[in-house]
Amino acid sequence: MNQADKPKLLIVEDDEGLQRQLRWAYDDYEVLVASDRASAIDMVRAAEPAVVTLDLGLPPDPDGVSEGFATLETILALKPDTKIVVATGHGARESALRAIASGAYDYYQKPVDIDQLGxxxxxxxxxxxxxxxxxxxxxxxxxxxxxxxxxxxxxxEMLKVARTIERVANVDVSVMLLGASGTGKELLAKGLHAASPRRERGFVAINCAAIPENLLEAELFGYEKGAFTGAVKMTEGKIELAEGGTLFLDEVGDIPLQLQVKLLRFLQERVIERIGGRKAIPVDTRIVCATHQNLEEMIRQGSFREDLYYRLAEIVVKIPTLAERHGDSILLAKHFLHKFAKEMNPLVKGFTPAALAAINSWPWPGNVRELENRMKRAVIMADAKLISAEDLDLEAGPERALPVNLKAAREETDRRVIRQALAKAEDNISSAAKLLGISRPTLYDLMKQYDLQPSLKA
Ligand SMILES: Nc1ncnc2c1ncn2[C@@H]1O[C@H](COP(=O)(O)OP(=O)(O)OP(=O)(O)O)[C@@H](O)[C@H]1O
Ligand SMILES: [Mg+2]
Structure with a gap:
């Protein structure tokens, strides 16, 4: 075999005799040798060996393990898929285990048995x-x-939603996305815009729930200079800014009734007037809206106009919750693991079996957003190669050990149910208390007792 075609093995060893001995033993590989941390790192950068054997005792600390561990960590940070086999002194089982926990593939004890190491x-x-x-x-x-x-x-269930979105993207109908918090409404709205003929023009989003009622009108319709105190210069509203493109009305159920009338007029006539202005300005924009509220119920109660609903909802797309998408929680967890590991902690490689079981059985009340947040936190916090159920702050699957006693079991249930209620109520303490059928102060007390924080949006 040509030397260049052979897989590369890097031997990091400061003892020259041993270097020579090892070099001869590996005929099947292209063998590279380094005798300290700096040259080892250089070779990893240049040659990207698949496997490295690493003596933990390297100069300037040949009798300790500090240089060896520093080398191990740097190599794994550079090339996380490198398989590193560490060599430890006789009886140094503790360093061997520590090396494995830090991401080493395996270890062997000196003096070297060439066959075994081979x-x-x-x-x-x-x-x-x-x-x-x-x-x-x-x-x-x-x-x-x-x-x-x-x-x-x-x-x-979700592929069907995507197909619908792709199909309606081409036609200028209004689309209403209905889905619980964190199911991907905004992502779908952006996907719809990107698949539509308007993709070259702007996607303008406005979250109607996040803007105080008295400012929402100005935000949507814009205003002329001097229209009200503080209106120092003419300002275009979001509707006008979406000219030629797509206007995404997020949480459309939160638009107050009196503004619903004004929005309806725009949808019927396709012209707006800025606040304090008299000119009718035509605007050509595609309307996509979303809400997690039950608009039909709101219509019945008189808090949402039925005529506006029909203008906004020429096509209604219901987005399934994460729990309703079979197999997706694991698929998405892997996706977020790769993404966040790449950005923040390349040592992290996968999940423990218990973590996978927990991901699979957790009800995900906060849907994809909750999964994304838990994964981000877990990747940052993880100090081993595999993410555990604890890193995710999830209890392990059904095979988890029995709590020590009834009190512990009750506490465990309390914690879980409170966390679920908080997630469901999007960290709103009053709503969470209502869901749990307890008073707000009681919930506060319990959260304090169990050291629980509202954590969804962390
Ligand atoms: N299927 C998916 N694949 C990858 N990422 C997703 C998916 N669905 C949602 N996300 C991500 O999850 C997060 C929440 O999605 P998004 O903001 O679109 O949801 P939402 O329904 O608008 O939530 P909210 O009700 O909280 O506003 C975003 O970071 C988004 O990128
Ligand atoms: Mg949203």
Whole structure:
């Protein structure tokens, strides 16, 4: 075999005799040798060896392990898929285990048994090859599961939604997206815009729930200079800014009644007047709106205008909750793991089996947003290669151990139910208390007792 075609093995070892001995032992590989941290790192950068054998005792600390660990961590930060086999002194089991916890693949004890080390190294190469192949496959699979450019799903319920969005994108009808918090309403609205003939023009979003009632009108319709105190210069509203593009009215159920009338007029006549202005300005924009509220119920109660509803909802798209999308919680967890690990903690590689079970069985009241937040926090906090159920702040699956006693069991249930209620109420303490059938002060007390914080939007 040509030297260049051989898989690369880097030996990091400061003992020259041992270097020579090891170099001879590995005929199947292209062997590189480094005797300290700096040259080892240089070689990893330049040659990207699949497997590294690493002596933990390197100069300037040949009798300790500090240099070895620093080298281990730097290599894994540079090339997380490198398989590192560490060599420890006789009886140094503790450093060996610490190395594994830090991401080393395996360890062996000096004095070196060449045959035994040869086996470990060969298995490391095999595993590296399999993992690489897996990653390539997974990336391809990932592509297939990407819809509308940005959404990840493999669930038929969600693929159906995507197909509907793609179909209606081409026609200038108004679209209403109905879905619980965190189900991806905004992402779908953007996907719709990007799939529509208006994609070259602006996507303008306004969250009607986030803007105080008295400012919402100015925000939507704009105002002329001097229209009210503080109106120092003419300002275009969001509707006008969306000319040629798409206007996304988020949380449309929160528009106060008197403004609903004005919005309806715009939808009927397609012209607006800025506050304090007399000129009718024609605006050509595509309307997409979203809400997590039950508008039909609001219509019955008289807090949402039926005529406005029909203008906004020429097409209604119901977005399933994450729990209703079979298999998606795991798929999305993997997606977010790759994404956040790449950005923030490349050491993290996957999940423990208990974490996967917990992800699968958790009801995800805050949907994809909750999953994304938990994953981000877990990746930042994780101090091992695999994310655990605890990192995710989820209890392990059904096989989890029995609590020590009834009191502990009750506490555990209290915690879980309170967390779910908080998530469902989007951290609104009053609503959460109502859901739980207890008073607000009681909920506060319980949260204090269990050290629970509203955490969804963290
Ligand atoms: N299918 C998906 N694939 C990948 N990321 C997703 C998916 N669905 C949602 N997200 C991400 O989850 C987060 C929440 O999505 P989005 O803001 O679109 O939801 P929403 O329904 O508007 O939520 P809210 O009601 O809280 O406003 C975003 O960061 C979004 O990028
Ligand atoms: Mg939203």
């Amino acid at each position: 086996l470990i190294v060969r298995r490391a190469f095999q595993l590296h090859g399999i993992e690489g192949e897996n990653r390539r496959l997974e990336e391809r699979v990932g592509d297939d599961r990407m819809i509308l450019g940005t959404m990840i799903t493999a669930a038929p």
